[in-house]
Amino acid sequence: MESKPAPAPFAPWEDAAAHPLIRFEGVTKRFGDFTAVSDLNLKIYPREFFALLGPSGCGKTTLMRMLAGFETPTEGTIWLDGQNIAPVPPNKRPVNMMFQSYALFPHLSVWDNIAFGLRRAGKDKETVRARVEEMLRLTRLDQFARRKPHQISGGQRQRVALARSLALGPKLLLLDEPLGALDKKLRQDTQFELMDIQEKTGTTFVIVTHDQEEAMTVASRVAVMDAGRLCQVDTPQHIYETPNSRYVADFIGEVSIIEGRVAALGEEAEIAYAEGARPIVTRTGGAALEPGQSVFYAIRPEKIWVGAAPHPDRINSVEGTIVDIGYLGDVSTYHVRLDTGQMVKALMTNAERYAASRFTWNDRVWLSWSRHAGVVLAS
Structure with missing residues (x-):
């Protein structure tokens, strides 16, 4: 049987001929x-699940409100599907x-909540019925159709709100911290449900969140913002592995940042x-560096190996003292003070039941990592 070629990755932002939905x-x-x-x-493209990520006051909610029409730009233009939406x-x-x-x-009821917008839009009864039933199936709420909101769980109420928002078939759905009211386990489960629903409907989703894990899980691309400006717009993998600044590296996930200078330069x-x-x-990593230049070296804790001696296959090894340990069940995080005074975080998977007890506070350990593990940042 002839195997089918793998589908092309979804990356319209890499296609010069692709037309964005939003500009x-x-x-x-x-x-x-x-x-x-x-x-x-x-630029945000059709069928994207796009995340606006940043701390409070960074401008992400203002961007969303301008898209929704609740705020008007002081300067510039917002285009939606080729139309200037300022006067709309x-x-x-x-x-x-x-x-x-x-x-x-x-x-x-759940059914009537989903139907509300359709009725306001003047849709006939048969259209309303068919569309509501479709949304109930999509969000797996069929058995709760006749219940009131107080009779269902928080996660189910979240799906009702999503179904109501999608019922009219918008080109763009804006989600303002949609999972903030859910507990951690339910929030994680609902993230994957959101991704599945977005893929099935083909609707462009733009989510505003300050939750890094949420943005990295659901989004095709993430825009990291600070003080009203875009710091970096890229896929979650590139944002995490190749941040373009110390701010982005520090904002996304755990990282140790070491300040230094370029002592030698070649390959x-x-x-x-x-x-x-x-x-x-x-x-x-392609960074334009010069000998003597001041730089920042950023390395993620999971890239670092912790041992009683230097790792034989890793070029960088430093010795230090464990000053703090965070046991999280599946992993343990070690805060190690190097002999130079620099603090470095390292993360080890607890693959064995008693793996976490290998090292304890005040132990002397070696941290080792490869030449590929970190990234050099000029700012």
Whole structure:
């Protein structure tokens, strides 16, 4: 039997011929003297699950509100499917928004909550019935159709709000911290449900969140924001493995950042970080570096091996003392103070039942990692 070729990866942002659904062109939003969004340019493509990620006050919610029509850009243009949406009122845009509170009608059943928007739009009874039944199947709520919101769980209420938001078939669905009210286990399960529903409907989703794990799990691309500007827009893997700045590296996941200078440069670079310490050997990753340049070396804790002696196959090895341990069940995190005074985090998988007891506080250990493990950042 002839095997089928693997489907092409979903990456329209790499296709020069692809047309974005949304374009921000030179968008600035000011509130008095405060600039919430500054000269922002961004493209979001059809069928994307796009995440706006950043701390409170970074501008991500303002971006979403401008897409929804609740705010108007001070400068610049927002295009939706080729149309300048600035003069289009919120209720006339092919956009729906799902809020963290879900905003369900407590006196209406699940069925009637989903049907509400369709009825407001003047759809006939048969169209309403067929569409509601389709949304119930999609969100696996068939058996709860006649219950009221208070009679179902938080995760089910979240799916009702999602079904209601999708019922009118918007081109774009905006999700404002949609899973914030759920506990951790349910939130993790619901993330995958959201991804499945988004893929089945083909609707473009834009999610606003401050939860890094959530953004990295659900999104095809992530925009990391700070102070109204885009710091990096890329796939979750590239954001994590090849951050473009110290801010992005530090904001996404756990990381140790070592400040140093380029001591030698060739196919590989040597980063000197403390007098008398052996330089860190690393691949440059295409970064434009110069000898003597001040840089930051970022390394993730899972890239580091912890042992009683240097690892024989890893080029970088440093000795230090364990000052703190975090036991998380599947993994243990070690905070190690090097003899130079630098603090480094390392993570080891507890593959065996008693693996976590190999080292304890104040133990002397060696940390080892490869030349590929870290990334050199110029800023």
